[in-house]
Amino acid sequence: MDKGLLDWVSKQVLQGAQPLEIAAAVAREIAKAKALPTDGSQPSLLDVGSLYAPEGIKYTTDLIGSVYEQSLDTLTRRHGGVHYTPFEIAKKLARIALEGLPVGPVCDPSVGGGSFLLAVAEYLSYCGESPTKIVQELLWGIDLDQGAIEVAKASISIWGSFDKWVVPNSGNLTVANSLQGGLSSFADPPKSGFVAVIGNPPFQNQLQESTVRPIEQTRELREKWGVDTGPYADTASYFLLVALSLLGEMGKCLLIQPQSILSTADAEPIRLKLAEAANLEGIWIGGANIFEAGVNVCAPLISIGFTQKPARIWKGPEIKELKQRLINKENWANALAITQDVPTVHLSGEKLGEVSAATAGFRDQFYGLAPHVCEHDINQTAVAPLITVGMIDPLRNRWGTANFRYAGKFWSRPVVNLQTLNETDQELYEWVQERLRPKILLATQTKVLEVIPDLDGKLIPSTPVISIECNPQEIWKITAVLSSAAMSAYAFSTTAGSALSSNTIKLSAKQVIDLPLPSESRHLTKASKHAESAFNAETTEEKKEQILKMSEEINTAYGCDNEILQKWWIQRLPKWR
Template sequence: MRDEALDDPNCAVAAHLAHLERAPSARGSSSQRKAQGSHYTPRSLVEYVLRESTHELAHVPRSVIDPACGSGNFLVAAARELIARGATSMESVLTHSIYGVDIDERAVELCRDALLALLLESTPIAARDRVAIALERHVVCADAIELDFGARIGIAKFDWVLGNPPFLNQLEISTAHSRTRAKRIAQLTGGAVSRYTDVAAAFLLLGLDLLAPGGRLGFVMPQSFLASADARKARVAAVKNARLRSVWACTERMFDGATVQVCAITLSKQNDALAASRDDEHDAASVCVAFGVSFDALPVVHGFDFANTPTWSPLIAAGFGVPACVLQLKSTRVVGEIARATADFRDQFYGLRGAIVERAQELSSQFPRLVTTKHIDLAECTWGAVNVRVHGIKHVHPCVDRAALERDSAMNAWVHTRLIPKILVATQTRVMEAWVDEEGSVLPLVPLLTVVARDDGECDLWMIAAALASPVIAARAVALYSGSALSSRAIKLSARQLLEMPLPIEQSAWQESAQLFRAASRAPDLAQRNTILERYAHASIRAYGLGKVDLEDVLRFWRERRVR
């Protein structure tokens, strides 16, 4: 017997969403969802995207599409929203306004069933059949990237585009599209999405292309889209003919079985004829921001410079507690003027296979220590004190047997370039962690960054390291590049991004910070090192010309990230 409560569309939708949340088996296995880049959207996130994408929208959208509709979470909620906004009937909405595409045939069937469940029990059989026929035409199994929407579903432009597109990191074999597919996506997006860009960016640009003038788009995206260098062209393309209206992010995991951090963005197409008039607080240069699983509102960001800001991460910086002052520094010089930075890659990583040995004693230039990210802490190298795993083998004292590399000219050349005085900078860390290899006696393992002083000798390694490890740079890195690391709370800079960081402007404080950083590096124990690092942090923040209030804000931010 049918539950009478399901005659209420609100109850029907709630039951559908609850079923999806309880029964992952109905959505395919975890490995299948990962292979397709598909994970189903939590109800709270669906509701947020709908709310923000229709904010200040004065009229009822006539057409809604989800180009990666899955089993229908967004479309079911959108149908409800259209009724709430004054659409004549659910039958009319489902027949004329709801459209969806998904590559998974079973998901498409579930989506159609979920939409049909919105009809009242009293709906005549003939009307129910008409809706079912319309949904078969309008909710289809296809690849949205390649689909001719006008020919297949009878409409090419939509008032409202919603969705949670597949997240496919094309560098991961388990989720990669073929090279042919990647080339096709690059062609369709005018080069804005390359084979190194998450394919979700292609769906975003497709969604904007499907959007009618004055229409609205709301998408769940990987948080890396906000910061990734590979997604920069897609970000530029997105705001070329559309306005970014809102952005949301969080540090928590929102999807069961998925490791990716997510964000949500809403945009409106230029010539926003459907929108109500806006006051000054919501002009075209302003972006509404929310953060966390409770979608807490943060201050509206006004006048964001999309043209000259390399990422969109500053929009959510306040959610991570970043002091605003680190984006308003007076410095006109960058690290790249006094240093060079290099990142090694898979050739060096795999080139060491068979040459790594365990050697605790009798170290020499023929057996240089191999240092990993796990070994590098702030002003400290913990080689020999922690276990690391390299090429599947656990080591405590990893060294490189140079004799094993004699026949590999490329690896031999690499060893020579790395066995020099340098700074090693760790990645995937909560603060900037750098250590000075004064003697040039260790070899770095991917993904450590290697930094050396420029030949002109303007600054020594200690001055450079003191700048790189500054709490100011840590905060600025979070502000500019949050979302690019494996963890939402971690920092991951490329060599280029590291060199683009600003230099201190107060020479005496900078020199003081360098002396303290050196002293911390030589401290006999952790307690003394931390005491000296506190003094170093003060001096390095002053070196950037920050006043007392800003200094305390940056110091507090840095301390909290260090201890967690």
């Protein structure tokens, strides 16, 4: 948006102007430039307020929706998950969604400022359809916000009008909750459904207080759309099922999503339902800088009635198509891995869960331990070291080597007072006792998998560190496997999108036990010895040498002895700290 216009919008908001008044001023300016009449046939938005938009700005119809959403107060935008789609992005995605489709009605189930409907209008016009037909018959939309519907009506009417006003047919743009109503949101929907559904539904991260849904609403969504989703599935992901229900016998849908849709366990039932009923035609991996909020976004392209083909992949704001294709349609996360140049690996074998158990604490454990944590003192007896994610480097326990943040404070040698814990919280004390056994501790949100062994079972994992508990004889083997280049590439390719950064790995305890182990071999045996030597190494050089040898042996054990794989992994290893 032009800085002058943005400054004007900010000034009007500070002076108490309402979002519809601000949008109306811009709409009137554009209508005036097109010499459209003010004879009562104009959209109702143009009659709102009496503001005048600033002169000297190049106005386009997409700016009407842009200034409207920019004018909404921060709380409304955050709670509603509102993010205006840049028009250039919307146009490129609309082309991807509509290519190869017959001309027919297109729906945006969460219209917002109308960016996607305008993008569809421009594509259909490019294909030779008349503006009148496009505005009156082909553009449909739903939104909870009456203001958004008014803005969308005005935007597409101004776009398609020249000498006289052309407005959408009554009912084509409607105020409703598409998550509840689906196709019935319209009083008179197209008899054969829509040929395409496209849009940018609201993002509502269920780990953020400002956007969390009431549990009753989550139950309603599960029941309505027939999916047993986890409580943390983003609201945006349910719109994919809405889109599927709106399509006719042959059609496509493309909805922008948070990248968590690619791999999180809570959204897996939605991915599975889509796989059963439709084809994955492609995925756009947008990255983090598409919207002001900096959310990592993507957009799966889903189709019904088309022949299944390897899924295409597009990348970045420029929406550049890559040469690689997504073969395994069940693993959406691999599309993100491909855009990050992660080497492709195909690992198989016995599941880690066959020889171990994995667990991670929750908020209750994290905050429950906090009152019982103190700095280590040589005179203390009934204590155990607390290990946070930041203390774990590849085969190196950094406890006591620096200051680490935990529960709002910095600690160097934090320990849990087991005596006071036992006296005040028996249940949590028993949970801690269960963790005090031989195990491997795995960090999360890291560029490669980083683990440390705990052969004596003396360390307490702090949430979200994952505790992998096993027979002591298996510890070095599992440590070596998890610490290898092959396993980091595999983990990234299967779980990409679930971490805070699109460039890091975040495994859940359930995903950990599903990791495949290589068959027993001399390579696995040698790797185990290298892992032990690396952990016990007294010099940095010796540790690095042993870690590299360990990874090479595991790569070979998996049958993916690959120089590119090893080089990729080495470049991602953390610097010695």
